[in-house]
Amino acid sequence: MRTKNAFPAMLVPVAIFLTGLTMGTSQRQEEYSYDDFQRPEYCNQCHGLFYQQWDQAMMSDAYNHEWDEIEYFQLAVPHSENDENLKGVHEGCNGCHTPMAYLTGDMPPPDPDEDPRANESVSCEVCHLIKGYTGDTAYNHNYILETGDTKFTTRKGKTSSPNHEIDTTSLHGMSEFCGICHNEMSPFGVWVKSTQLELLEGPYYQEGVYCQDCHMPDAPAKTAKMGASYPDAKMHLFNGAHDPGKLLGVIEIRITPDVQQVVPGEPVVFTVTLYNQKTGHKFPTGSVEDRITWLHMEAVDEGGNIYHLPVDRKGFEGEQYTIASDTLAYQDMGVPLGISDFKGVRREDVPIGDRIFRMPYFDPQGRMTIMQWNTASLGVDYRIGPRETKIETYTFNLPYDITPGVLRVQAEMKYRLLVKPVGEYLEVPEEEYRAMTINKQQIEIEVLP
Numbered sequence: 001m002r003t004k005n006a007f008p009a010m011l012v013p014v015a016i017f018l019t020g021l022t023m024g025t026s027q028r029q030e031e032y033s034y035d036d037f038q039r040p041e042y043c044n045q046c047h048g049l050f051y052q053q054w055d056q057a058m059m060s061d062a063y064n065h066e067w068d069e070i071e072y073f074q075l076a077v078p079h080s081e082n083d084e085n086l087k088g089v090h091e092g093c094n095g096c097h098t099p100m101a102y103l104t105g106d107m108p109p110p111d112p113d114e115d116p117r118a119n120e121s122v123s124c125e126v127c128h129l130i131k132g133y134t135g136d137t138a139y140n141h142n143y144i145l146e147t148g149d150t151k152f153t154t155r156k157g158k159t160s161s162p163n164h165e166i167d168t169t170s171l172h173g174m175s176e177f178c179g180i181c182h183n184e185m186s187p188f189g190v191w192v193k194s195t196q197l198e199l200l201e202g203p204y205y206q207e208g209v210y211c212q213d214c215h216m217p218d219a220p221a222k223t224a225k226m227g228a229s230y231p232d233a234k235m236h237l238f239n240g241a242h243d244p245g246k247l248l249g250v251i252e253i254r255i256t257p258d259v260q261q262v263v264p265g266e267p268v269v270f271t272v273t274l275y276n277q278k279t280g281h282k283f284p285t286g287s288v289e290d291r292i293t294w295l296h297m298e299a300v301d302e303g304g305n306i307y308h309l310p311v312d313r314k315g316f317e318g319e320q321y322t323i324a325s326d327t328l329a330y331q332d333m334g335v336p337l338g339i340s341d342f343k344g345v346r347r348e349d350v351p352i353g354d355r356i357f358r359m360p361y362f363d364p365q366g367r368m369t370i371m372q373w374n375t376a377s378l379g380v381d382y383r384i385g386p387r388e389t390k391i392e393t394y395t396f397n398l399p400y401d402i403t404p405g406v407l408r409v410q411a412e413m414k415y416r417l418l419v420k421p422v423g424e425y426l427e428v429p430e431e432e433y434r435a436m437t438i439n440k441q442q443i444e445i446e447v448l449p
Contacts, residue, residue: 032103034117036147043124046163046224050236054124057238062121063098064112067290067418067432072097074426075371077108079336089187089373094118095141096181099126103145122181128152130177131169138179138196158228175199178211182286184372192361192372195285202386204280214280215240241286241417244436250278251384253295253411253441261446264402268445270297270309270394272411274384282383289361289370290418293383293438294324294354295411297394301447302405309394309409310353318380321360321368324350329368330422336371345421350414355392357383370422404449412440 040060044051054060062068076090094102094109101109101118109118128151132144150165154173157166171177179196186192199205218232239246252275262268272295276283284291297309313319327347334342347368350356360379363369368379384390396409414435423433 032100032147034100034104034106037100037117037120037123037125037129039117040120040123040125046161046226047124048225049221050223051124053236054238057236058240058242059122059236059238060120062096063094063101063109064119064121067423067428068097069112070426070428073108073111075333075336076373077336078338079371079374082335082338086187086373092140092373096184097121099141099143099145102141127172130171130180131167132171133176133180137183138176139183140185141181143180154234155223155230157223159224159226161224162226173210173212175205175210175212178215182211186373186375188364188376190361190375190378192289192375193286195281198281198285198385202280204386209280211280241284241291246278247415247436247438249439250283251275251413251439252277253413253439255409255411255441255443257409257443257445259445261448262398262407263448264398264400264404267395267397270396270409270411272297272392272394274390274392274413276384276386276388280386282381282385284357284383284415287372287417288359288383289372289375290422291358291416292348292350292419293357293413293415294348294350295357295392295413296351296354297409297411299396299407299409301403301407303403305403307396307399308351308353309396311355312393312395316380318360318382321379322356322358322382324348324352324354324356326352330370331367332363332365332369332371332374333422333425345425347419347421349420357390359383370419398447402447404447407445407447408442409445410440410442413438 040051040054058065072090072093076093080086080088080090091102091107094107098109098118098121100120100123101107106118110116112119129145129147130143131146131152134142134144150167152167152169152172154168156168175196182193182195183191183197184193191197196211199211212234215238216234216236219235220229220231221233222229223233254273256271256273258269284293299307299309311323313323325347328344329347331342331344334340348356359381361369361372361375362377362379363374364376369375415438416433416435418428418433420433
């Protein structure tokens with residue numbers, strides 16, 4: 001196993017598309033059977049705390065999570081069948097969403113409603129049978145996995161297990177372990193997931209902070225029922241983008257007006273300072289093609305009249321993708337859906353003029369896509385990096401009929417796991433694309449008569 005710290009921006013040339021990179025560097029399929037892997041419930045007999053934590057986390061639902069299920073069976077599988085250039089691309093999804101199905105060649109796996117073993121998703125055995133990864137960079141499920149009685153972890157412990165052998169690896173305590181699945185390159189040689197690579201480029205990694213420090217925090221606990229207690233047992237929480245507790249307050253917001261008093265007909269400029277004080281990677285991260293974060297600004301006068309404030313344009317290349325509009329996008333969904341000349345759906349259902357913090361993905365025809373396997377290029381990266389501060393300004397030309405008195409101005413940052421129009425079109429459950437508030441701040445200025 002080898003690791004390196006630099007972001008490998010040119011690791012794989014575009015020509016590698018022809019070899020099917022998404023199936024690429026991990027172990028051969030059909031090398032194993034499901035019987036080679038213990039069920040999570042078996043592990044629960046001794047590791048009850050960790051099992052219960054895992055059972056509440058997305059790790060246990062990576063295959064049967066509703067949006068992932070819809071994306072896989074309605075988009076990835078038929079796209080693989082309908083586009084000769086993407087033949088077999090759906091199989092690579094399972095290398096991380098249900099590794100056992102991938103390793104046994106059970107693809108596509110049965111429908112989750114049939115309760116197949118694929119539903120075990122990223123199980124205890126999958127992670128604790130990994131002993132390394134191939135190549136210099138962890139990505140695209142390039143794990144080296146060894147089935148058997150030996151389980152790999154960071155600590156051998158004071159007590160021997162009556163059930164299995166324990167071997168230690170440094171990998172389980174390193175961010176590269178997470179990068180095996182949280183870094184992904186598309187068949188076109190484009191990084192479509194780069195959470196761990198973003199960490200490498202940020203300030204926290206240089207200070208020795210890894211993924212596990214935030215997503216598997218230390219706590220005093222036993223690692224097994226018959227085992228010893230440790231002051232720094234790793235909690236198997238894996239809480240991230242689907243956890244409101246992780247999301248709340250991730251971006252700090254402050255509003256500064258250029259004046260404290262203003263008269264009708266005159267402009268006032270509000271400067272909004274946004275500081276990412278919580279994540280070691282960019283925000284949002286992960287499935288960036290799906291996720292959307294935006295800042296909504298509005299003012300309310302003494303009479304209760306509400307004024308929406310659009311963001312001031314900065315003029316950078318690709319800015320049009322970072323300001324909400326009623327533009328249509330995602331036309332490439334027509335291929336897997338079997339709809340010729342598909343017009344697409346609205347790019348985002350966000351108040352027009354709001355600032356969006358995103359990185360757009362483009363298909364081979366240059367159209368915005370939410371299908372990461374069909375991503376041939378990336379647009380402007382206007383996400384907020386770790387400890388990064390972004391400044392946005394909003395110029396409000398007060399109407400002459402505004403009600404004098406207190407003018408309350410509020411900035412509210414919103415977040416969706418999935419762009420709403422895509423969710424609605426594909427009939428994804430509403431909770432998958434429901435907007436949640438990340439943070440907000442309100443100030444007051446005075447409107448003079």
